[in-house]
Amino acid sequence: MHPLLSQLNAIAAQAHTALSAVTTLPELEAYTRAHLGKHSPLAQMNKQLGTLSTEEKRSIAPALQALRQELEAHTHTLQETLSTAAMQAELAAQWYDLTQPSTARKGSLHPITRMRHDIEDLFSSMGFRIADGPHIETEWHNFDALNIPPTHPARDMQDTFFLRTGHANTRENTVLRTHTSPVQVRSMLQYGAPVRVVVPGRVFRNEATDATHDTAFYQVEGLVVDTHIHMGHLKATMQTMLERLFGTEVTVRMRPAYFPFVEPGIELDMLYTKADGTEKWLEIVGAGMVHPHVLRSCGIDPSVYSGFAFGFGLTRLTMLRYGITDIRDLFSGSYSVLSQF
Ligand code: DAH
Numbered sequence: 001m002h003p004l005l006s007q008l009n010a011i012a013a014q015a016h017t018a019l020s021a022v023t024t025l026p027e028l029e030a031y032t033r034a035h036l037g038k039h040s041p042l043a044q045m046n047k048q049l050g051t052l053s054t055e056e057k058r059s060i061a062p063a064l065q066a067l068r069q070e071l072e073a074h075t076h077t078l079q080e081t082l083s084t085a086a087m088q089a090e091l092a093a094q095w096y097d098l099t100q101p102s103t104a105r106k107g108s109l110h111p112i113t114r115m116r117h118d119i120e121d122l123f124s125s126m127g128f129r130i131a132d133g134p135h136i137e138t139e140w141h142n143f144d145a146l147n148i149p150p151t152h153p154a155r156d157m158q159d160t161f162f163l164r165t166g167h168a169n170t171r172e173n174t175v176l177r178t179h180t181s182p183v184q185v186r187s188m189l190q191y192g193a194p195v196r197v198v199v200p201g202r203v204f205r206n207e208a209t210d211a212t213h214d215t216a217f218y219q220v221e222g223l224v225v226d227t228h229i230h231m232g233h234l235k236a237t238m239q240t241m242l243e244r245l246f247g248t249e250v251t252v253r254m255r256p257a258y259f260p261f262v263e264p265g266i267e268l269d270m271l272y273t274k275a276d277g278t279e280k281w282l283e284i285v286g287a288g289m290v291h292p293h294v295l296r297s298c299g300i301d302p303s304v305y306s307g308f309a310f311g312f313g314l315t316r317l318t319m320l321r322y323g324i325t326d327i328r329d330l331f332s333g334s335y336s337v338l339s340q341f
Helices: 004-021 025-038 043-053 054-093 110-123 182-191 231-246 293-299 314-322 328-332
Strands: 134-137 172-175 197-206 218-227 253-257 264-272 279-290 306-313
Touching: 004 025, 004 043, 004 054, 025 043, 043 054, 110 218, 110 231, 110 314, 172 231, 182 197, 182 218, 182 264, 182 293, 218 231, 218 264, 218 314, 231 253, 231 264, 231 279, 231 306, 264 306, 279 293, 279 314, 306 314, 314 328
Parallel strands: none
Antiparallel strands: 134 172, 197 218, 218 306, 253 264, 264 279, 279 306
């Protein structure tokens, strides 16, 4: 037998033995490289063919070719078997029983959302309608109708985001609403008197941000217009609200304050017990009796109707209720903060 032919037999025997030991895809890859690749004995022998006589070539080349084809066919079959098995193993490992109870933490509502829901429930139970208005508001709704004249400092560029484009239909000047109070105006225009609405919503101020200030935050506005409404109704409503939200008896006091859209205007403080047991008055709500100018702007006769209005920071009240000291914790989406709720 030609020495190259017996060499070929030895290569074949080795290749077959090695192939029968392959059980994984990485092993198969290594095998293919070693026995069929550029540096394999087969490839080397192929190179040697060039040095042979035509006769020798005729007897050896077909055997070499046959062995290569045989090995390629085997590795191909094995490749399919192994990848099917690998995929099945993966599928078996990834099997989920959707009926199993989860050990992961369940989702929960953001503290601001919880607070808003509580407020909505509470005011609904007192006969209030939940209302909302647009974030992009006309200057008329945000300021003029609320008795805030063009010269009022609240219109200053520092506080208000003025928009370059006017209202889509009316071309009126627009702003990002700086408070929820314009929804008082919208509610009176829409429903007339008597009316009771509560308005949780987002407001925007052109301010520097820090631990207690953000350019966007949440307020809640309230409005009651009816015959014979007086400050006593306002105080009782605020006290009821705070007691329900904080789950304890609450002491409140009212101080005179100025807001253009109410007369008299007040600020309502709550006596707050801090973590160390000491007490402190905290300003919670701006409020007052709806100014006759505002009622008139909204088509309501101030000689027949009176009303009270209030507005407070939902964000701030939420921070107080849960003892959160940095506003940025509330809006960062941080899991360590949110997982406490
Ligand atoms: N709109 C006021 C603000 O953003 C809060 C406020 C004060 C609302 C008095 C009222 C009110 O309805 O009567 O600071």
